[in-house]
Amino acid sequence: MDGSHAVGEAYEGGSGSTLVLLHGLGGTWHIWKPVLPLLEKRHRVIAPTLPGHPGGPPIPDGVSPTVDVLADLLIADLKARGIERAHVAGNSLGGWLSLELARRGFAQSVTALSPAGGWQTQEDYQAIAKSFRIVFALLPLLIFLFSLLLYFGFMRRALNKQGMERGDRVPPDESRRAMRSMRDTTMLPSLLDNMGKVGGIKPFKANPPLVRIAWCEHDKVIPYRRYGAALTSVVQGAEALTVTGCGHVPMYDDPEQVSAVIVATTTRADGVVSAVSGVVS
Numbered sequence: 001m002d003g004s005h006a007v008g009e010a011y012e013g014g015s016g017s018t019l020v021l022l023h024g025l026g027g028t029w030h031i032w033k034p035v036l037p038l039l040e041k042r043h044r045v046i047a048p049t050l051p052g053h054p055g056g057p058p059i060p061d062g063v064s065p066t067v068d069v070l071a072d073l074l075i076a077d078l079k080a081r082g083i084e085r086a087h088v089a090g091n092s093l094g095g096w097l098s099l100e101l102a103r104r105g106f107a108q109s110v111t112a113l114s115p116a117g118g119w120q121t122q123e124d125y126q127a128i129a130k131s132f133r134i135v136f137a138l139l140p141l142l143i144f145l146f147s148l149l150l151y152f153g154f155m156r157r158a159l160n161k162q163g164m165e166r167g168d169r170v171p172p173d174e175s176r177r178a179m180r181s182m183r184d185t186t187m188l189p190s191l192l193d194n195m196g197k198v199g200g201i202k203p204f205k206a207n208p209p210l211v212r213i214a215w216c217e218h219d220k221v222i223p224y225r226r227y228g229a230a231l232t233s234v235v236q237g238a239e240a241l242t243v244t245g246c247g248h249v250p251m252y253d254d255p256e257q258v259s260a261v262i263v264a265t266t267t268r269a270d271g272v273v274s275a276v277s278g279v280v281s
Helices: 029-039 067-080 093-103 122-146 153-159 172-184 188-198 224-234 255-280
Strands: 005-007 010-013 017-022 043-048 086-091 107-113 211-216 239-243
Touching (some): 010 029, 017 029, 017 255, 029 043, 029 172, 043 067, 067 188, 086 093, 093 107, 093 211, 107 255, 122 153, 122 172, 122 188, 122 224, 153 172, 211 224, 224 239
Parallel strands (some): 017 086, 086 107
Antiparallel strands (some): 005 010
16 A cells, blocks of 8 residues: 555545445444555545544534435535545445445446345334344443453454454454444434434436446345345346355455455446547547
């Protein structure tokens, strides 16, 4: 990552067409660290911490957090960084937001990794929300009990087993950071309440191959069988593929495969733009 640098609670590095990376609920940009060196070979990478998360843009006073509000604040943050349009890749909540940015015409291309927003019934939604509520409630105790034990790979793998296949690959300091970030995402309960009221992602027509939904094969948080097929039918025209051998948060499980999936999307999109520019010229 030579020549790269962190700006506040966002990461920036590399050169080329701009690629924005969006993390999941309760996370920070740090979860993308395994793939940054690979993606920077082709792109100027911007990995912001999402609005409402520790270090990210705050939710304005009196505003109730929703995905639409997060998308508004995210676009404002990116435009303040001089980004008017970009490739976007996101995981979980970040995957949902990446699709929202496609709907709004901000995204030049989208790679959504196991995106949220694909439930069709309240029962399906509550199955996801319940697990997040439980983790959020237990985190202060878990941090107290297991902080020192995070030095052991078997403990990191056990604590991360719901979200990753290889949680032992997350360094101890990054594991602590992730737990504290989830604990400190104080808007999380309100956001979950509002998701239940407003519902999942609204149908829209995507433009293949510029929008790709890549589901993680061993996703236990938002499994494809229950949520993936529904979402790919709602986002009409999106190309569907599988990230093999990975859990819900795949960046540590297989950074090479995740990077390859993202770059395949951006390369095709850049090719389409170049072809159109060639015709115009």
